[in-house]
Amino acid sequence: MSDEQKPVSTLPGSTSAADAGSSPTNRVMRIAPLDLRQQRFKKSVRGFDQAEVAAFMTEAAADYEHALREVDRLRQDLVRTESLLADHRIREQNLRNTLETAQRLADGMKEAAQNEAKMIVREAQGRADLLLQKAQARLEDIERHITELRLRRRGVEGTLETSIQTLYHALEFIRDQDRQPEGEVHLHRPRQADGSAG
Secondary structure (H helix, E strand, O other), X not given: OOOOOXXXXXXXXXXXXXXXXXXXXXXXXXXXXHHHHHOOOOOOOOOOOHHHHHHHHHHHHHHHHHHHHHHHHHHHHHHHHHHHHXXXXXXXXXXXXXXXXXXXXXXXXXXXXXXXXXHHHHHHHHHHHHHHHHHHHHHHHHHHHHHHHHHHHHHHHHHHHHHHHHHHHHHHHHHHHHHOOOOOOOOOXXXXXXXXXX
16 A cells, blocks of 8 residues: 555544534535545554455445435435325315315305294294284174174164064054954055955
């Protein structure tokens, strides 16, 4: 390995205490898996075994690459999940709007039905009052008619009674005339035909 290779202290992946405490969402990856695979270290007399370091770096690069793929997959899952969540929120809002609209329609229909029922009751009450007034007027007419018939009947009864009395007196007069002797003549005697008809 040449002396031009990067020393360990200048690795872009070396982290400070401030970087170690930062959150994963804000942290920027400054080392790529390829950097780990191509990194070369200076030789020193008391240095590490180069094969062992290279094997470790290769394994770390593979794990790092796998971790990056997993992060990328998780980011894609997060995007899909957020998209699904947004769709569900839109559907939820649409469903909520639909339910509110249905509730308003139901309330409107209920109010309209109640108003119609009140109007029907008022109309029925009005018709009932009108029928009652007509029935009362008809009853009064019938009562007046009955009173008139009673008065007429009394008049007819009085007239009939007067006629009966007149006929009775006429009959008595005729009988009295029949009892008189043959020689006596009375004025205003009814004719025989009238008497026989009576």
